Amino acid sequence: MVAPPASAHVTDKSAAIMEEAMDLMPGGVNSPVRAFKSVGGGPVVFDHVKGSKAFDVDGNTYVDYIGSWGPAIVGAANEEVNAALHAALDKGTSFGAPNVLENQLAAAVIDAVPSIEMVRFVNSGTEACMSVIRVMRAFTKREKLIKFSGCYHGHADMYLVQAGSGVLTLGLPDSPGVPASSTAPTLVAKYNDLDSVRALFEANPGAIAGVILEPVVGNSGFIPPAPGFLEGLRELVTAQGALLCFDEVMTGFRIAYGGAQTHFNIKPDISCFGKVIGGGLPVGAYGGRRDIMDMVAPAGPVYQAGTLSGNPLAMTAGLKTLEILRRPGAYEQLERVTGRLAQGLIDAAREAGHDACGGHISGMFGFFFAKGPITCFEDVAEQQDFEKFQKYHRGMLEAGVYLAPSAYEAGFVGLEHSEEDVDFTLAAARKLWAALQSSST
Numbered sequence: 322m323v324a325p326p327a328s329a330h331v332t333d334k335s336a337a338i339m340e341e342a343m344d345l346m347p348g349g350v351n352s353p354v355r356a357f358k359s360v361g362g363g364p365v366v367f368d369h370v371k372g373s374k375a376f377d378v379d380g381n382t383y384v385d386y387i388g389s390w391g392p393a394i395v396g397a398a399n400e401e402v403n404a405a406l407h408a409a410l411d412k413g414t415s416f417g418a419p420n421v422l423e424n425q426l427a428a429a430v431i432d433a434v435p436s437i438e439m440v441r442f443v444n445s446g447t448e449a450c451m452s453v454i455r456v457m458r459a460f461t462k463r464e465k466l467i468k469f470s471g472c473y474h475g476h477a478d479m480y481l482v483q484a485g486s487g488v489l490t491l492g493l494p495d496s497p498g499v500p501a502s503s504t505a506p507t508l509v510a511k512y513n514d515l516d517s518v519r520a521l522f523e524a525n526p527g528a529i530a531g532v533i534l535e536p537v538v539g540n541s542g543f544i545p546p547a548p549g550f551l552e553g554l555r556e557l558v559t560a561q562g563a564l565l566c567f568d569e570v571m572t573g574f575r576i577a578y579g580g581a582q583t584h585f586n587i588k589p590d591i592s593c594f595g596k597v598i599g600g601g602l603p604v605g606a607y608g609g610r611r612d613i614m615d616m617v618a619p620a621g622p623v624y625q626a627g628t629l630s631g632n633p634l635a636m637t638a639g640l641k642t643l644e645i646l647r648r649p650g651a652y653e654q655l656e657r658v659t660g661r662l663a664q665g666l667i668d669a670a671r672e673a674g675h676d677a678c679g680g681h682i683s684g685m686f687g688f689f690f691a692k693g694p695i696t697c698f699e700d701v702a703e704q705q706d707f708e709k710f711q712k713y714h715r716g717m718l719e720a721g722v723y724l725a726p727s728a729y730e731a732g733f734v735g736l737e738h739s740e741e742d743v744d745f746t747l748a749a750a751r752k753l754w755a756a757l758q759s760s761s762t
Contacts (some may be wrong), residue, residue: 325359334378337365342687352424359707360714360726369617370397371428372737375723380506383723386732391596393570394655394684395645396460397736408638411704415629422636429643430598430606433579436588441617442631446570446595449605452534453593454479457564460613466532467521469512471541471698471729472496472534474568474593478503512538512697513547517524518554522561524755531564531590536581539731541698542705543680543687551587570595570605576682578646584682597646603629651736655684658743659734662686665747673754676706684734701708701729712757720749 343350349362350356355363365377373396375385378573387396395402409422427440443449453476458464466479470761474480481496482504508525511517512534522529538544567589569580574597577584582592591609592748598604608614616623629635645651663681666688670677678693679686689695691704692711710728717724725732 325408330362330381332365332377332379332381336363338366338378339755340464341364354725354727357726359728362715364726365718365723370730372396372398372550372740373388373739381721383718383721384738384746385723386492386635386746387723388733388735389601390428390732391575392599392601392737394575394733395600395642396735397601399600399642399645399737401645402638405637405641406634409633412633413632415630415632417463418445420633420636422633422640423631426598426636426639426643429640430594430608433574433590433643434582434608435579436582436590436592436610437608438611439614440606441614441625442636443607443625443627444603444629444635445475445605446568446593447477447605448627449570449593449595449607450480450568451477452568453591453607454530454533455567456613456616456623457531457591458618459621461530461562461564463504463528463563465508465525465529467508467510467518467529467532469510469534469538469698471512471544471701472535472538472568473540474535479507482507482509490629511699512541512544513550514697515553515557515608518562522557522563527562529561529563531566532558533568535570535571536569536585536587537576537682537685538698539685539687541701541729542689542695543685543731544695544697544701545680545682546585547696551585555587555589555644564590566590566609567592569593571687573597574643575645575684575733577652587726589610597642598639599635600640600642602635602637602638603709604635645736652683653735655734657685658738658740659684660722661740662734662738662746663688665743668745669751670754673751674758675709675754685731686734687731689728709757713753716753716756717749719752722746722749 339349348356355364360637368376368378375383425584430440431437455464478499481499508521510521555565569592573580573594582589591613593607595605615621618624659681663679663686667677667679676689676692678695679688690706690709695701705728707728714724
């Protein structure tokens with residue numbers, strides 16, 4: 322059972338640590354969304370995590386629906402993953418040389434993802450997305466790129482145009498310090514709108530190297546593709562002689578074992594991965610057709626390198642995580658638990674008189690204080706009740722439920738989340754929503 326939170330949500334130790342952090346790191350954090358700027362109140366400082374729970378330095382316990390922003394799909398501090406890591410530690414933390422674990426994880430990814438024939442490991446999703454554009458441009462001998470508003474592909478210069486997630490959370494449509502020349506080749510389309518993509522191709526004939534997107538948007542909340550959108554995009558990009566890239570850093574091995582492309586039966590030309598394939602350690606990867614990947618050094622002329630790429634700890638954690646996910650019933654369990662949570666939140670909000678919509682696929686979900694439907698970032702910006710979300714986030718935190726501190730983020734469920742966790746979460750939500758509704762009338 323989930324232990325209920327203390328009657329008073331005390332965060333004095335967290336506040337003291339964050340006060341010190343403000344003098345040591347920009348904004349007191351190493352990634353902007355952690356600062357709670359868009360939801361108000363101070364962030365809580367974690368002490369440790371285990372299974373579906375997070376524990377802060379003040380002794381508060383939370384049901385955690387962030388899971389390190391996605392990687393903890395088999396549960397935080399999973400005993401099997403930890404045991405494998407302990408054994409790997411005895412051999413060394415980093416080699417800077419080839420190791421057999423790289424072969425094994427590469428083979429597992431290639432076996433799982435139908436579009437991938439070769440893969441290159443890096444250290445983050447940003448690095449993967451940065452590298453993949455270089456390869457796409459070299460392969461097509463074109464420079465321009467189409468991305469979608471609200472989709473986030475890391476903080477490389479060319480992507481910081483109408484990016485999602487942390488950039489939107491802070492209200493920064495672009496980032497200072499990014500030269501205009503870096504973003505000039507980046508064209509922005511509207512998600513779930515094929516006509517907007519077609520118009521860009523028509524306005525830039527023979528100039529567009531490729532299209533990159535989150536196949537399910539997780540950095541503007543949770544927004545799935547409309548029926549026919551991914552299929553139409555695949556046909557359009559092929560007809561234009563460009564490349565299609567799925568950024569599966571978030572969806573990869575989460576909404577299905579082979580990612581969104583397996584779930585929707587769409588084969589991109591090249592893809593990016595991260596999060597789950599590192600089992601909680603820093604990792605990223607990009608891979609695709611052999612003729613495209615043969616462009617990458619040392620096989621080809623496109624340079625990319627990394628000191629810690631393919632390090633044995635990340636490879637070990639990834640291998641064990643994928644092994645657990647291959648076991649019978651894993652994704653059925655994720656679908657069942659996440660479905661009950663996501664629909665339960667929507668139903669409870671509506672019963673209390675709030676506009677609400679959202680959805681889920683396997684262990685990924687989202688919720689909006691909006692009538693809906695939500696089909697793109699523009700819908701979120703127009704319909705979401707951000708003030709209500711702030712109250713919702715803080716109220717759930719104080720009740721013992723840890724949600725993403727941004728209205729522009731998806732949530733994540735792992736194999737360690739139980740029916741009791743869902744019961745606890747829905748009970749907390751019902752109590753909070755009743756209070757929010759009564760205070761607004």
